[in-house]
Amino acid sequence: xxxxxxxxxxxxxxxxxxxxxxxxxxxxxxxxxxxxxxxxxxxxxxxxxxxxxxxxxxxxxxxxxxxxxxxxxxxxxxxxxxxxxxxxx
Amino acid sequence: xxxxxxxxxxxxxxxxxxxxxxxxxxxxxxxxxxxxxxxxxxxxxxxxxxxxxxxxxxxxxxxxxxxxxxxxxxxxxxxxxxxxxxxxxxxxxxxxxxxxxxxxxxxxxxxxxxxxxxxxx
Amino acid sequence: xxxxxxxxxxxxxxxxxxxxxxxxxxxxxxxxxxxxxxxxxxxxxxxxxxxxxxxxxxxxxxxxxxxxxxxxxxxxxxxxxxxxxxxxxxxxxxxxxxxxxxxxxxxxxxxxxxxxxxxxxxxxxxxxxxxxxxxxxxxxxxxxxxxxxxxxxxxxxxxxxxxx
Numbered sequence: 001x002x003x004x005x006x007x008x009x010x011x012x013x014x015x016x017x018x019x020x021x022x023x024x025x026x027x028x029x030x031x032x033x034x035x036x037x038x039x040x041x042x043x044x045x046x047x048x049x050x051x052x053x054x055x056x057x058x059x060x061x062x063x064x065x066x067x068x069x070x071x072x073x074x075x076x077x078x079x080x081x082x083x084x085x086x087x088x089x
Numbered sequence: 090x091x092x093x094x095x096x097x098x099x100x101x102x103x104x105x106x107x108x109x110x111x112x113x114x115x116x117x118x119x120x121x122x123x124x125x126x127x128x129x130x131x132x133x134x135x136x137x138x139x140x141x142x143x144x145x146x147x148x149x150x151x152x153x154x155x156x157x158x159x160x161x162x163x164x165x166x167x168x169x170x171x172x173x174x175x176x177x178x179x180x181x182x183x184x185x186x187x188x189x190x191x192x193x194x195x196x197x198x199x200x201x202x203x204x205x206x207x208x209x210x
Numbered sequence: 211x212x213x214x215x216x217x218x219x220x221x222x223x224x225x226x227x228x229x230x231x232x233x234x235x236x237x238x239x240x241x242x243x244x245x246x247x248x249x250x251x252x253x254x255x256x257x258x259x260x261x262x263x264x265x266x267x268x269x270x271x272x273x274x275x276x277x278x279x280x281x282x283x284x285x286x287x288x289x290x291x292x293x294x295x296x297x298x299x300x301x302x303x304x305x306x307x308x309x310x311x312x313x314x315x316x317x318x319x320x321x322x323x324x325x326x327x328x329x330x331x332x333x334x335x336x337x338x339x340x341x342x343x344x345x346x347x348x349x350x351x352x353x354x355x356x357x358x359x360x361x362x363x364x365x366x367x368x369x370x371x372x373x374x
Contacts, residue, residue: 005096009103009137012210016110023113023122032119032180038170039113039126042134046106049137050099053144058153065159072166079173082163083180105286107243112293115308121302124289131326132286155234163288168325168332174334186302 006054014048017043034078040072090148098140100199104134118186119178135160220265222248224353266368274366278323281362287329292329292347303349304333307342307356316371317342323363330355 020043024036045064052060112125138156145153222245229244230236265271292300307324311317317339321332329347336343347356 001096002092003097003167004101005208009099010094012103012107017142019107019114027183029178029179029183031174031183034177035119035123035126035174036113039110039130040104040132042126042163042167043106043110045163046102046134049097049134049141049156049159052102053141054098054150058145061155061159065162065177067168068162072162072170075170076129076173077104079170079177082177102261105290108290109294112289115293116299116300117297118302120333120345121300121347123345124329125293125332127325128282128285129293132282153234155231156227162302168322171325171331172262172321172333173330176355177247177268177336179343186300188304 006050007049010047010054013043013046017047030082031079034075034082037078038075040059041067041075047072091143093133095140095143098136098143102135102137102140105129105136107133109133119183120175120185120192123175127167131163131167134163221252224248225251265370268299270366271370274363274370277362277366278327281327288328289347298349301348301350303346303352304353305344305346305349305355307344307359309340309342309370310360311372312339313372316367320364320367320373323367324359327363330359 017040018041020036022039024033025032045067048060048064048067050066052058104127107108109125109129112129116122116125141156142154145156163210223234225248226241226244228245230240233240309317309320311320317335321335321342322330323331324342324344331345333345334343335341344353344355344359346355
C-alpha cells in the first residue's frame with residue numbers, strides 16, 4: 001500500500017513540476033517566471049523527500065534543506081534585482 | 090495502521106503540491122497565481138515532511154525530527170518571497186485583474202526613513 | 211539598557227533547539243554545543259538586531275499560534291477549492307489595511323500571517339508603515355476582510371509585542 005501511495009505521489013509531484021516548468025517558459029511577465037522558479041524549488045523539495053522515503057535513506061534531507069535555502073535566497077535576489085536594478089546596495 | 094496514515098499523508102501532500110502548481114498554470118493574472126504556490130505548496134510539502142518524520146521515527150533508530158526544520162523554514166520563507174514577488178510585480182505594473190491602489194509600487198515601500206537617510210550620505 | 215552577555219534571551223533557546231534539530235540528536239555534548247551557539251551567535255551578531263524582542267503575554271502568543279495553524283489548514287482547503295473551480299469563481303481585489311502595529315517585528319509577523327491565511331497575500335507596505343496592501347483571491351466584502359484581519363491577527367500581536 002505504501003509503495004502504491006509513493007508511486008502515485010511521484011506522478012503527482014512530477015506533474016506539478018511540469019506545470020511549473022510550463023509557466024516558467026510561458027511567462028508572460030518576469031515576476032511570473034520567478035514565481036514559477038520558486039515553485040519548482042519547492043516541488044523539488046517534495047520530490048527529494050519522497051525519494052528519501054522510497055529509498056529509506058535520510059541522506060536526502062540535507063539536500064532538501066540546502067535547496068530550500070538556496071531557493072529562498074535566489075528568489076529574494078531576483079526580486080531585489082527587479083525592484084532596484086542591482087542586488088548589492 | 091501506520092502504513093495507512095503514512096500513505097494518506099503522502100497522498101494528501103502530493104495532491105496539494107499538484108494543486109498549487111495547477112493554480113500557477115491555470116489562473117488568470119500574476120497576483121491570483123501567487124496564491125497557489127504560497128499556500129497549497131507549503132501545506133503539501135509540510136504534510137510530506139510529517140510523513141517523513143513518522144516514517145523515519147518508527148524504524149527503530151530513535152526519533153528523527155530534523156524534517157521539522159525544513160517545514161519551519163518553508164513556513165517562514167514562503168510568505169516573505171510572496172511579499173517580495175508581489176512588491177516587484179506592483180513596481181513593474183504587471184497586468185492585474187484587480188486595480189491596485191494608486192501609490193502602491195514605490196520600491197521604497199516598507200523601508201524605514203532612517204535607512205534611507207544613511208544611504209544618501 | 212542592553213544586557214551585554216545575554217542580549218536576546220528569547221533567541222538563545224530557539225537557536226539551541228534549531229541546532230539540536232539540525233544534528234538530529236539529543237546527546238549531552240550536542241545540547242551543550244547548541245547552548246554555546248545560542249549564546250555566541252546573538253553576542254557576535256549584536257549589531258544586526260535593531261530591537262530587542264520582549265514577549266509580554268506568552269499565553270496569548272500560544273493561542274495566536276493555534277489560531278494561525280488552524281487557519282493555515284482552512285486556507286489551503288479554500289485556495290485548493292478555488293483553484294479547482296477555475297478562474298471564473300475568482301474575484302480578486304486589493305484592500306488596504308490601516309496598521310495599528312508600530313514595531314518592525316509586529317508588522318512583519320502580521321504580513322507573514324496574512325500571507326499564510328485564507329485567500330490573502332500581503333503585497334505592499336507603505337513607506338511610512340501605516341498601511342498594508344493585501345491582495346485577496348476572492349473578496350466579496352472588503353470591509354469585512356479588513357475587520358477580520360484586524361481583529362483576528364493584529365489585536366493579539368499588538369497585545370503580545372506592544373502593550374500600551
